[in-house]
Amino acid sequence: MAEKASDIEAYLARIRKTIAESNAVVSQAELRIAETDRLLASQGLTREQVMGFRFSSEQKLMVNEELKRRGLPPIEDDDLDDLSAGLRDDQVTGRPVLPNFEAGDVQSDLENRQKKFGMMMKPFQL
Numbered sequence: 001m002a003e004k005a006s007d008i009e010a011y012l013a014r015i016r017k018t019i020a021e022s023n024a025v026v027s028q029a030e031l032r033i034a035e036t037d038r039l040l041a042s043q044g045l046t047r048e049q050v051m052g053f054r055f056s057s058e059q060k061l062m063v064n065e066e067l068k069r070r071g072l073p074p075i076e077d078d079d080l081d082d083l084s085a086g087l088r089d090d091q092v093t094g095r096p097v098l099p100n101f102e103a104g105d106v107q108s109d110l111e112n113r114q115k116k117f118g119m120m121m122k123p124f125q126l
Contacts, residue, residue, distance in 0.1 A: 060075065
């Protein structure tokens with residue numbers, strides 16, 4: 001019977017330790033939420049406003065490129081996978097198109113840039 005009581009005490013001790021660790025994690029999360037709310041308030045924003053932000057796939061791709069440049073992991077989004085898989089050279093990706101000086105064909109480079117600019121401006125045509 002004493003052996004069974006010590007097993008129960010050990011089991012309860014593990015449960016108490018798990019509860020204490022869980023409470024510590026919850027406290028850290030609450031502190032991070034409060035810190036985030038203070039940062040947003042300093043910018044004149046609320047969590048609800050930020051949750052309402054909607055970004056285009058091109059903007060998300062640009063963010064991932066910047067995160068990669070800074071050595072940070074990219075954001076994960078199913079829309080990005082679909083977009084990056086379907087991108088073609090003649091589609092606008094939200095970043096400037098640099099001239100291809102090595103090609104030596106300035107006229108075709110200019111035509112290519114005009115074509116890309118036209119594609120980018122299509123949604124704004126009346």
